Amino acid sequence: MKYLPLFGKVPAVLFAVSLIVACSGSDTQEDDGAAAAAAAARSADQASALELERLTQAAAAVGNVFYFEYDSSALTPEAVQALNAHIALLQRNDRNVRLDGHTDERGTREYNMALGERRANSVRDYMAANGISTARIESVSYGEERPIAYGSGESNWAQNRRVELK
Amino acid sequence: MNRLSAILLTTALALAALQARAQNLTIEITQGRDDPTVIAVSPFAWKGAGTPPEDIAAVVDSDLSRSGQFNPVPRTDMLGWPAQESEVFYKDWRAIGSEYLLIGRVSQAGDLRVEYELLDVVRQTKVYSGVESGPAADARMIAHRVADAVYEKITGIRGAFATKLVYVSATRGTGGKDNYRLTIADSDGARPAILLDSREPILAPTWAPDGKQIAYVSFESSRPAIYRQELATGRREQLTNFKGLNSSPAWSPDGRSLAMVLSKDGSPDVYIMDLVSRQLTRITDHYAIDTEPAWMPDGRSLLFTSDRGGRPQIYRYDLGSGNVQRVTFEGNYNARARVAQDGRNVVMVHQQNGRFHIALLDLVSKRNYVLTSTELDESPSIAPNGSMVLYATKYADRGILAAVSVDGGAKFRLPSREGDVREPAWSPFLTR
Numbered sequence: 001m002k003y004l005p006l007f008g009k010v011p012a013v014l015f016a017v018s019l020i021v022a023c024s025g026s027d028t029q030e031d032d033g034a035a036a037a038a039a040a041a042r043s044a045d046q047a048s049a050l051e052l053e054r055l056t057q058a059a060a061a062v063g064n065v066f067y068f069e070y071d072s073s074a075l076t077p078e079a080v081q082a083l084n085a086h087i088a089l090l091q092r093n094d095r096n097v098r099l100d101g102h103t104d105e106r107g108t109r110e111y112n113m114a115l116g117e118r119r120a121n122s123v124r125d126y127m128a129a130n131g132i133s134t135a136r137i138e139s140v141s142y143g144e145e146r147p148i149a150y151g152s153g154e155s156n157w158a159q160n161r162r163v164e165l166k
Numbered sequence: 167m168n169r170l171s172a173i174l175l176t177t178a179l180a181l182a183a184l185q186a187r188a189q190n191l192t193i194e195i196t197q198g199r200d201d202p203t204v205i206a207v208s209p210f211a212w213k214g215a216g217t218p219p220e221d222i223a224a225v226v227d228s229d230l231s232r233s234g235q236f237n238p239v240p241r242t243d244m245l246g247w248p249a250q251e252s253e254v255f256y257k258d259w260r261a262i263g264s265e266y267l268l269i270g271r272v273s274q275a276g277d278l279r280v281e282y283e284l285l286d287v288v289r290q291t292k293v294y295s296g297v298e299s300g301p302a303a304d305a306r307m308i309a310h311r312v313a314d315a316v317y318e319k320i321t322g323i324r325g326a327f328a329t330k331l332v333y334v335s336a337t338r339g340t341g342g343k344d345n346y347r348l349t350i351a352d353s354d355g356a357r358p359a360i361l362l363d364s365r366e367p368i369l370a371p372t373w374a375p376d377g378k379q380i381a382y383v384s385f386e387s388s389r390p391a392i393y394r395q396e397l398a399t400g401r402r403e404q405l406t407n408f409k410g411l412n413s414s415p416a417w418s419p420d421g422r423s424l425a426m427v428l429s430k431d432g433s434p435d436v437y438i439m440d441l442v443s444r445q446l447t448r449i450t451d452h453y454a455i456d457t458e459p460a461w462m463p464d465g466r467s468l469l470f471t472s473d474r475g476g477r478p479q480i481y482r483y484d485l486g487s488g489n490v491q492r493v494t495f496e497g498n499y500n501a502r503a504r505v506a507q508d509g510r511n512v513v514m515v516h517q518q519n520g521r522f523h524i525a526l527l528d529l530v531s532k533r534n535y536v537l538t539s540t541e542l543d544e545s546p547s548i549a550p551n552g553s554m555v556l557y558a559t560k561y562a563d564r565g566i567l568a569a570v571s572v573d574g575g576a577k578f579r580l581p582s583r584e585g586d587v588r589e590p591a592w593s594p595f596l597t598r
Binding site: 105106107108109110111113114115117118138139140141142143145146150151152 | 343
C-alpha cells in the first residue's frame with residue numbers, strides 16, 4: 001500500500017542538493033563555499049517551511065473526520081484520500097494522534113464499542129502501513145455514545161459512523 | 167501492559183450527586199394480558215397523626231397492575247373501603263367480579279407499620295396476613311414488599327417489586343457534548359437518585375449479586391475504564407485502565423470476580439478479573455469481536471457475543487473445559503444475552519427484517535420468541551424473579567425504558583420527562 005511516494009521525496013531531494021553544494025567547494029574557496037551552502041540551506045529551510053505549510057493546509061482542507069459504511073470498518077476511497085493528506089503531514093512532524101472511533105445507534109452498545117475500535121484501528125493500520133509509527137497513535141472507541149447527528153434514519157446514521165483524528 | 171491500578175477515588179462528588187434532583191420516570195401500561203386475576207386493593211386505613219406519607223394501597227395496586235397478571239378494581243367501583251376483616255361483605259366483592267380483596271391498616275410510632283390481609287372472595291377465606299415496617303422515608307419500599315407478598319401468594323412466584331433499577335440517561339449539553347447520568351430508582355421508576363454525573367459517556371451498569379454494589383464503564387478520564395461503586399457509601403474504585411476497550415463488566419454469581427472485555431492484547435476478548443487478587447484470566451482468544459459476557463446462574467459457563475462466524479451471534483464458553491459452542495442460529499444478529507435465574511430463559515437483542523427487537527431464547531426447547539414489536543430495542547435486563555424484561559427502546563425519537571413480560575403478554579413504558587434513558591439494569595432480590 002504505497003500511496004505516498006511523492007510527498008516524502010521533495011524535501012529529500014532539496015537536502016541532497018544542498019549537501020552537494022556544501023561539499024563541492026575547494027579550500028581556497030572555503031568562505032564562498034560556506035556562504036553558498038548556508039544560502040542553499042536557507043532556501044531549503046524556506047522550501048521546507050513552505051512545504052510544511054502546504055501540507056498543513058491540505059490536511060486541514062480534507063477535515064479530520066473519516067466516514068464508514070454500515071457495519072463496516074473498511075476505509076472508503078474518500079477516507080483514504082483524506083487520510084493521505086494527514087499522513088503526508090504526519091511524516092513531516094512528530095505529533096501524536098488520537099483516533100476516536102464511532103458507530104451509529106443500530107446494534108448493541110457494547111458490540112458497537114468494539115466496532116468503533118475496529119474502525120479506529122483500521123485507520124491506525126493504514127497509517128502504520130504508510131510509515132507512521134503506531135507508538136504515535138492511540139485508538140479510543142466511543143461506540144454509539146457520542147453521536148454527531150441525533151435521531152434515526154440513514155442521513156443521521158451516516159454522519160455518526162466515523163473516525164475522528166485528534 | 168499490566169497497569170492494573172486500583173485507585174480509590176474520593177466520594178464527595180458521588181455523595182453530593184445523591185442529593186441532586188433526578189427526573190421521575192412515569193409508567194404507561196401499553197398492553198395487558200387476556201386473563202388477569204381481578205383483585206380489589208381497598209385503601210389502607212391511616213392510624214397515624216396528620217396525613218399518611220404515602221398511599222400504600224395505591225402503590226400495591228400499581229405494582230400488581232404493571233405485572234400484567236392482575237386487573238385491579240378501580241376504587242370508584244368499590245361499594246365500600248373496608249380496612250378490617252369484620253367490615254368485609256364478600257357478596258359485594260363477588261358482585262363486582264373481584265376474585266381477591268386486599269385490606270390493610272397503616273400506623274406510625276417512629277417506624278411506619280403496615281398490617282394487611284389478603285382475602286379470597288370466592289372461597290370467603292383469609293389467604294394470608296402480613297406485617298411490614300420500616301422508616302417512613304421508605305414507605306414506597308414497604309408498599310412494594312406488600313405487593314411482593316400478595317403476588318407470591320396468588321401466582322406462586324416470588325415478587326420482584328421491592329427491587330431497584332439503575333439506568334443511564336443523557337441530555338444534550340453544550341459544545342456538542344452530552345451530559346451523562348447514572349441513576350438508581352425503585353423498580354417502578356420512582357424515587358430516582360443520581361449516582362454519577364459526567365460530561366463523558368457512562369455505560370454498561372451492572373449489579374453485584376449482593377445488590378450492594380454496581381460496576382460500570384465511565385469515560386471520565388477521556389478513555390474507557392471500569393469502576394465499581396458501593397451504593398450505601400458512594401465509595402468508588404477504578405478497576406481497570408488498559409489500553410483499548412475496557413467494557414461489559416459482569417459480576418460472577420458468587421460475587422468474587424468480574425467478567426469484562428478488554429482489547430489490550432489486540433482484538434476484543436473476554437477476561438475474568440479476580441476481585442480480591444486482581445488477577446486477570448483471559449477467557450476467549452480470537453481475532454474476531456468477543457464481547458458482552460453474561461454468566462450462567464451456576465457460574466460454570468459464560469454466554470458472550472462474537473462475530474467469529476461473520477455476524478454477531480451468541481456463544482457459550484464452558485469454564486471447566488474451555489469449550490465454545492454456538493447458542494443462537496435464528497437470524498443474522500443476536501447479541502447481548504442476559505440469563506434468567508432459572509438458567510433456561512435467555513433474553514437478547516435479535517434482528518428481524520432489519521429491526522432490532524428483544525427476543526427470548528429457551529435454552530431447553532431451543533425455541534426463539536420475539537417479545538417486542540418496536541424497533542431499535544436493546545439492553546434487555548431480566549427481573550430477578552424472571553417474570554419481566556426491562557429494555558431500552560425509542561419512542562417519539564427519544565430513548566426510553568420499556569418492559570415486557572417473558573411471555574410477551576404484558577407491556578409497559580417508563581418514559582422520562584427529559585433526555586434519553588437507556589441501559590436499564592434490574593437489581594437482584596435485595597436483602598433488608
